[in-house]
Amino acid sequence: MAQLANLHGASETLPSIFRLQGDLRRTRKRLTVIGFLGKKPEQIQDQPCQATRRSAAIGLASIAIFGNSGIGTALAEDNGNGWWLDGPLPVPTIVNDIANKETGTRSFLKKGLYIANVGTKGRMLRLKKYAFDLIALEDLMDKDAWNYFRKYLRLKSTFMYYDFDELISAVPVDEKQPLTDLANRFFDSVEKLEDAVKIQDISQTESCYKDTKVLLKEVMDRMA
Numbered sequence: 001m002a003q004l005a006n007l008h009g010a011s012e013t014l015p016s017i018f019r020l021q022g023d024l025r026r027t028r029k030r031l032t033v034i035g036f037l038g039k040k041p042e043q044i045q046d047q048p049c050q051a052t053r054r055s056a057a058i059g060l061a062s063i064a065i066f067g068n069s070g071i072g073t074a075l076a077e078d079n080g081n082g083w084w085l086d087g088p089l090p091v092p093t094i095v096n097d098i099a100n101k102e103t104g105t106r107s108f109l110k111k112g113l114y115i116a117n118v119g120t121k122g123r124m125l126r127l128k129k130y131a132f133d134l135i136a137l138e139d140l141m142d143k144d145a146w147n148y149f150r151k152y153l154r155l156k157s158t159f160m161y162y163d164f165d166e167l168i169s170a171v172p173v174d175e176k177q178p179l180t181d182l183a184n185r186f187f188d189s190v191e192k193l194e195d196a197v198k199i200q201d202i203s204q205t206e207s208c209y210k211d212t213k214v215l216l217k218e219v220m221d222r223m224a
Helices: 002-027 041-065 070-079 118-141 146-170 173-198 202-222
Strands: none
Touching: 118 146, 118 202, 146 173, 173 202
16 A cells, blocks of 8 residues: 555656646746857757756656655565664674683774674684685785785684684584683784784784684684
8 A cells, every 4th residue: 555655646746847847948048159169059958958858757767666765665674574784783792701801802803794694504614714814814914014914804803703602602512612712712812913913013923923823724624
């Protein structure tokens, strides 16, 4: 019924558009320009009329296609199709002991990221892939790419942080503590690496990355 009502409203709008076009035609002042790039006065006078017709056509098409912009949102909410979020991005909560003991969080975490729920196997695959991606950062340490290095490190590590938390909750009880220890060792190392990159100390960055790379390989082996 909402769609029919919207179409009825569009039909009521059509005469107004045509009346507006007619009024513009009647009230338009004729302007004669002589010697404007060799164009005749008739050609110049036709241009505003053509622009008016194009604007009216675009307006009609918009009404016919979209109508009331709230209908699409209402249908999506009713159907619950999950194609978009109605509010701000949800902030994942950490339930396992993988945060920094002193700060209660992790310094590398980025905000405003949507962490898709890909299931336990999907999280293991993502952890393995992102660990591999971070190993590839080694090629950037001898180049002037500090900002990119840090952004990439924070982005991948943020996903890995939340994936580790969900994975620890999903594994059997006897596997929780070893996985928690691995996560804490890895994220402690990432925080040290980020601090070195932040001050752009190449020697300290290389030293911290060497330790982080060992843990990245351990993460990949654990997720194999």
